[in-house]
Amino acid sequence: MVRRPGLPVDPEKLVARMEIIDIPLEGRADMDGLRAFLSACLDAANEDGHDKIASITLSVKHIDPLAVLDSIYEGDAHHFYMENPYREWAVAGAEAVVSASWNGPDRFQQARTFAAGLDEHVIAIGDLSLPFSGPLFFAGFSFYDSVDGREEAFPGGQVFVPQWQVARAGDHYVAVANALIRPGMDVEAVAQRIWSAHRKFSAYTYDQPPRPPVYHILEEREVGPEGTFLKNVALALEAIKKGSYNKIVLSRAVDLLFDNSCQPLKILNRLRRDYPRCSSFSLQSENGTSFIGATPERLVSVDNGRYTTEAIAGSAARDPSAGEDARLARDLLASEKDLREHGHVVESIRRRLESLGLEARIPDSPGLLVLPNVQHLRTPINGPLKEGVHILDLAEALHPTPAVGGTPREDALKDIFKWEPFPRGMFAGLTGWFDLRGNGEFAVGIRSALVRDSRARLFAGAGIVEGSIPEMELRETTLKMEALLRCIRGAAG
Ligand SMILES: C=C(O[C@@H]1C=C(C(=O)O)C=C[C@H]1O)C(=O)O
Numbered sequence: 001m002v003r004r005p006g007l008p009v010d011p012e013k014l015v016a017r018m019e020i021i022d023i024p025l026e027g028r029a030d031m032d033g034l035r036a037f038l039s040a041c042l043d044a045a046n047e048d049g050h051d052k053i054a055s056i057t058l059s060v061k062h063i064d065p066l067a068v069l070d071s072i073y074e075g076d077a078h079h080f081y082m083e084n085p086y087r088e089w090a091v092a093g094a095e096a097v098v099s100a101s102w103n104g105p106d107r108f109q110q111a112r113t114f115a116a117g118l119d120e121h122v123i124a125i126g127d128l129s130l131p132f133s134g135p136l137f138f139a140g141f142s143f144y145d146s147v148d149g150r151e152e153a154f155p156g157g158q159v160f161v162p163q164w165q166v167a168r169a170g171d172h173y174v175a176v177a178n179a180l181i182r183p184g185m186d187v188e189a190v191a192q193r194i195w196s197a198h199r200k201f202s203a204y205t206y207d208q209p210p211r212p213p214v215y216h217i218l219e220e221r222e223v224g225p226e227g228t229f230l231k232n233v234a235l236a237l238e239a240i241k242k243g244s245y246n247k248i249v250l251s252r253a254v255d256l257l258f259d260n261s262c263q264p265l266k267i268l269n270r271l272r273r274d275y276p277r278c279s280s281f282s283l284q285s286e287n288g289t290s291f292i293g294a295t296p297e298r299l300v301s302v303d304n305g306r307y308t309t310e311a312i313a314g315s316a317a318r319d320p321s322a323g324e325d326a327r328l329a330r331d332l333l334a335s336e337k338d339l340r341e342h343g344h345v346v347e348s349i350r351r352r353l354e355s356l357g358l359e360a361r362i363p364d365s366p367g368l369l370v371l372p373n374v375q376h377l378r379t380p381i382n383g384p385l386k387e388g389v390h391i392l393d394l395a396e397a398l399h400p401t402p403a404v405g406g407t408p409r410e411d412a413l414k415d416i417f418k419w420e421p422f423p424r425g426m427f428a429g430l431t432g433w434f435d436l437r438g439n440g441e442f443a444v445g446i447r448s449a450l451v452r453d454s455r456a457r458l459f460a461g462a463g464i465v466e467g468s469i470p471e472m473e474l475r476e477t478t479l480k481m482e483a484l485l486r487c488i489r490g491a492a493g
Pocket residue numbers: 249251297312313314315376403404446447459460461462463464480
């Protein structure tokens with residue numbers, strides 16, 4: 001690593017090996033400054049005989065990541081978007097500079113090795129103390145380790161570094177351009193592209209893209225034979241009684257057919273507005289399939305040496321009358337069945353954090369997470385991270401928690417796989433980002449749908465424990481699915 005004076009932070013603390021070149025681009029934010037930087041990257045690539053990633057971070061004025069992604073939306077490019085309005089952050093990026101995918105139980109470690117391998121070949125410039133600065137790794141991990149042939153849209157695990165990223169954290173707005181610099185290449189075209197992107201992002205004009213087509217829902221159809229969900233809940237209750245497991249999360253899927261293709265980012269604009277406590281997200285693969293949703297559940301985030309996770313399990317409806325709504329909340333907080341269901345998730349998270357040697361601060365009893373359509377029991381969990389534990393290690397250890405899988409994990413997963421009449425794919429899998437400092441966040445992909453052209457598949461699940469009533473679990477999944485369905489209908493016209 002090259003260390004230069006005048007940087008806002010100690011680069012040794014900031015990044016392990018990422019090279020930081022101290023060309024004062026902010027002061028000389030012109031084409032010459034950019035050319036000088038890219039030539040330095042090219043020299044490094046030539047010297048090492050290895051591709052380099054040049055990464056340029058600039059602080060910009062107000063920018064809305066979703067609106068930027070929407071205005072340059074391409075149906076067949078990798079993109080990633082995630083926003084949590086309540087916590088005041090948003091990030092979007094598109095077009096892969098580098099990408100990789102894996103299947104199998106090693107997928108998290110392979111992703112970690114992939115990112116570590118790139119680390120020493122990143123040459124970064126700009127204010128790297130800014131949130132979301134430097135190159136980001138956007139990632140998706142499906143529910144199961146591997147996907148079968150039916151689910152080719154998203155592999156077991158995938159990571160990509162985008163050509164451009166824009167982000168907001170509170171009142172800070174950041175734009176990052178990343179470019180692959182190959183030994184012997186002519187960097188002038190790269191300089192021109194980055195320069196025009198820099199000018200564009202510095203004063204974004206939100207040029208209106210062609211209006212996406214108006215669409216209507218032609219057909220809404222439950223996936224699988226009629227009555228499968230109720231039958232599966234009954235089977236699960238028998239298995240629980242026999243002692244096969246304590247908890248299992250079973251899900252349903254509904255297929256929508258539209259009369260026209262549906263641009264997923266229009267739906268996201270509704271989701272982030274209507275569900276500000278949730279993380280709204282879209283992960284699009286190169287074949288044009290998008291995995292979208294607004295999830296209340298954070299699997300894990302890491303911010304400057306601290307990790308945060310949570311248990312969310314146990315649900316009740318909402319009611320328009322204040323009194324009835326409060327009664328539902330009070331009953332949920334006192335429900336023996338829901339507290340037991342919740343307790344399984346907390347205990348499992350505690351054990352898995354312990355297996356990584358991490359201390360955890362866990363409140364004795366859950367609070368409420370109140371969403372517009374449902375309310376949940378929630379226990380926030382956090383603690384200091386240990387040297388050498390990466391966010392991907394945490395994701396690997398925690399996923400899937402009994403909030404979306406079951407406990408004991410492997411026994412419950414076997415029955416989910418056997419009974420559900422559709423592949424879960426990315427549903428209840430992970431969508432998120434991480435950076436070279438080890439910060440990042442992974443959301444659990446529930447309240448979600450797979451969208452492609454004129455089709456969408458919506459998913460929702462519910463936790464089954466002793467005492468669950470099949471019809472009530474069915475009703476709960478309908479309530480959960482309605483969040484997304486309303487936004488899909490709302491974005492149609
Ligand atoms: C599985 C889902 O949600 C999970 C199940 C819950 C429950 O059964 O009470 C609550 C929140 C989530 O942990 C889903 O929304 O699809």
